[in-house]
Amino acid sequence: MKYFKFVLSFVLTIGIFFALNTKFGSIPPIGKFLNPYSGVWQNETNESTTGEITILGLTDKVTVHYDAQLIPHVFAQNDLDLYRAQGYLTAKHRLWQMEFQTYASAGRLSEIIGEGALNYDRQERRRGMVFGAEQTIKKMSEDVKTMAIAEAYADGVNSYINQLDPKDYPVEYKLLDYKPEAWSPNKTALLLMYMTKMLAGGDEDIENTNALRLFGKERFDLLFPDFFDITDPIIPKETDWSFVDVPQTPTPISYIVLDSIAETIDKPDPNYGSNNWAISGEKSTSGHPILANDPHLGLNLPSIWFVMQLSTPTHNAFGATLPGALAVISGFNQYIAWGETNATRDVIDWYKIEFNADRTKYKYNNQWKDVTIRVEDIKIKGKVSYKDSVLYTHHGPVVYDKNFKSDKELAGYAMQWAGHIPGNGQKTFLELNKAKNYDDYANALKYWVAPAQNFVFASTEGDIALWIQGMFPNKWEGQGKFVMDGSKSENDWQSFIPQPFNAHTKNPERGFVSSANQHPVDEAYPYFVFNDGYETYRNRVINDFFNSKEKFSIQDFKDLQNNNYNLKAAELMPFMLEVMDTSKFTLEEKEIYNLAKAWQYNNDMTEVGPSIWSAWWTILYDMVWDEFNVENTAMDSPFTYQTIYLLKTKGDDAFMDIMDTPETETAKDLFRLSFSKAVLRLSEWKAENGDFNWVNYKGTFAGHLLQGLPAFSRFDIPIGGGKNIVNATSENWGPSWRMIVEMTSPPTGLGIYPGGQSGNPGSKYYDNFIDDWAAGKYHTLNFLQSSEATNAIIGTQILIPSN
Amino acid sequence: MKANTTNFIVTIVLAIILSLFLPWWSVMVAALASAIFVPLKRAAVFFAPFLAILLFWVVYSFILSSGNDYTLAKRIAILLPLGGNPYVLMLVTGLVGGLAAGISAVFGKQLSLMLKKQ
Secondary structure (H helix, E strand, O other), rough: OHHHHHHHHHHHHHHHHHHHHOEEEOOOOOOHHHHOOOOOOOOOOOOOOOOOEOOOOOOEEEEEEEEOOEEEEEEEEOHHHHHHHHHHHHHHHHHHHHHHHHHHHHOOHHHHHOHHHHHHHHHHHHOOOOHHHHHHHHHOOOOOOHHHHHHHHHHHHHHHHHHHHHHOOOHHHHHHOOOOOOOOOHHHEEEEEHHHHHHOOOOHEEEEEHHHHHHHHHHHHHHOOOOOOOOOOOOOOOOOOOOOOOOOOOOOOOOOOOOOOOOOOOOOOOEEEEEEEOOOOOOOOOOOEEEEEEEEEOOOOOOOEEEEEEEOOOOOEEEOOOOOOOOOOOEEEOOOOEEEEOOOOOOOEEEEEEEEOOOOEEEEEOOOHHHHHHHHEEEEEEEEEEEEEEEEOOEEEEEEEEOOOOOOOOOEEEEEEHHHOOOHHHHHHHHHHHOOOHHHHHHHHHOOOOOOOOEEEOOOOOOOEEEEEEEOOOOOOOOOOOOOOOHHHHHOOOOOOOHHHHEEEEOOOOOEEEEEOOOOHHHOOOOOOOOOOOOOOHHHHHHHHOOOOOOOOOHHHHHOOOOOOOOHHHHHHHHHHHHHHOOOOOHHHHHHHHHHOEEEEEEEEOOOOOHHHHHHHHHHHHHOHEEEEEEEEHHHHHOOOHHHHHHHHHHOOOHHOOOOOOOOOOHHHHHHHHHHHHHHHHHHHHHHHOOOOOOHHHHEEEEEOOOOOHHHOOOOOOOOOOOOOOOOOOOEEEEEOEEEEEEOOOOOEEEOOOOOOOOOOOOOOOOOOHHHHHHHEEEEEOOOOOOOOOOEEEEEEOOOOEE | OOOHHEEEEEEEHHHHHHOOOOOOHHHHHHHHHHHHHHHOOOOHHHHHHHHHHHHHHHHHHHHHHHOOHHHHHHHHHHHOOOOOOHHHHHHHHHHHHHHHHHHHHHHHHHHHHHHHHO
């Protein structure tokens, strides 16, 4: 009996230890996680903003002033110290996020989360994310200075990591039961790839190919025209292109590969976009140019942005940084201000590859060319690694083959992507941070390859400009809209548009520059550009606004960034309300109809009109494009603008018919049918959730980066706006950073973002900007002119070199 | 009764000291050791260290959390899920520590009985 009790109690003791020290599924190791001396209770703390910290490798003292928003104002004596401090401080506030994003980029989530992430990881590896980061590092290493700075940044991050005890690890590490690894310039390159994928990782070639095969060329061109009937491009229409002396690639005789592909890899949310604009001094009430930028990205916590002031005796920059990347990305210095929007362009093309019998060679110009094999070793938590062999051609990785989303034994589809071109994009930002005038800005941009961006610019000298910068293939007419034959050299990218011929405008006559992800140029631009899902609403609202009066103030800028006018609804809904058959309305339908009629097309929080529109449009859109719902075929329905255009002008087209019904429907019928369904959906919603005011119906939230963990997220954020609206706040994406800079000397900056400076959910600085951001308020950015603390400073930390 | 109190205090003191060197399972070592050196009888073998560590962990987590307006505790109490109540989270924390301590104390008791016998 004694032995029995002894053994039993021993087993129980081992058992309880094991149970409390092990992670089960998503349940953290509960003893490790909850104990007060190394578990989450240790994260129940705010940031320290005072004291001295010794940092290995610093050459001089670095002063860090924190203001009430927890923005660090960094004063270093030289560049290397500055970026070492940036690395250290970013890690101090955002370590988990910056590391997690690079894991996501590198297809390494299985290492943390387990087998559930394997498909995601394979997809990212096959997309060539790690390959692309390697190209970036290759190019970056050619520039000794940039590389030294990237290494100083990495060392700064590592100084922070090395001084951590397990009890100090950010809470997410404890939740997932792993620990931070060393940072390196590779991780910076991976972060840049993460942004490249987010902003230039989308294309419709395969979907277009399926549509072309199913509907034929004439119908395809009707649905997907290269240009819509209206364009209000980024670069003003009256721009003279006569300086361009390198012609577009001549069009060869090329046949489209009309294959059918069932499924494609994940694409970034096509709704990501951004606004930026700048007005000249003549258009500004104060006489100084004013610049604004608001990148629309996923609303996440921790926020994608981290705001900093970064200065040395030779330059002084302020603005939003990306945790993991060097320097300020969207901001200003003493002389210039800059900001970006995404310059969507077709920089991904797909090539059908034909292999030999053992898949070691592929056909090219009637010969066999060697395949390069890259083995991707994917580590999986608690399991043996998964090895995925990805075949590389001169185009790029064969993403789809018999091992991935395809059943063709001896064929595959290779991806050619601008994201794989070696580039030193980091240098663009290092140089922009130091730039003093237009020429410096224009020179800095030359290093930028991908993701192509619309870089807006304003200077205290009074210049405004906008360059659409990226490395763009000089395509022949129509090249890359559909899957191409990879065995024919004429289908390769023949050359790139010479950088000076990238579309740009400086001090245009109209007195303002702007971009909102619309068409970069009109048909007059001498290179092939086609509609790649360009925005057609925000751009017109913005440009109309700046054409509406003589002069504009900071208040006008704030109003415009928060503008909720729904041009899209205004272009279709009055038409639907007018032509729709209203005779057989139910009481409820009549009521909703009247509410819809009363709406003035502003997506304000308290309105019900936007909810009615949203429900109605979503249903109508799917009804129109039921032809695109084809089993085992990857398809993308036509763009919104063209859909509305067809509904209004070709209401009796065969596409309007609902294929499942015996009747032949027209647009008018669809309006009525979708309206009834929308009314039903709204009343169901109301029964479940209460009033369908726009703010409730939209339900904007900022989700935690880790699968939107509700505990670390913010829900029901009180804000209006929506998709295709200047205030682009939708359910889970929107203006992720709003900045306005007036080019006084020194510049006056306003900025806010939906998050907070701290990445710690236990900090009051974790999400403290959200309410002000939602209310359309701005924070004054305290642009310190010297390392002297002003009364805006709440704490000062000194980083000192260790001897 | 006196032994119970002594065991209770020794467990807490040992747990505090060991926590400086060992991870969370230092409470198990502490309870095991105090069970050997301050032997108790029957249910008290379990309950004295159980209550000792429960108290220790509840008080410690309360001190850490109350200084920060329970900001993180409220979130973790949603995550686990405990209705967002930080006090429930403290109690759960205490129960987890107490349970580990109590069980290893029972083992300690059995161990000391075995040793005595030989």
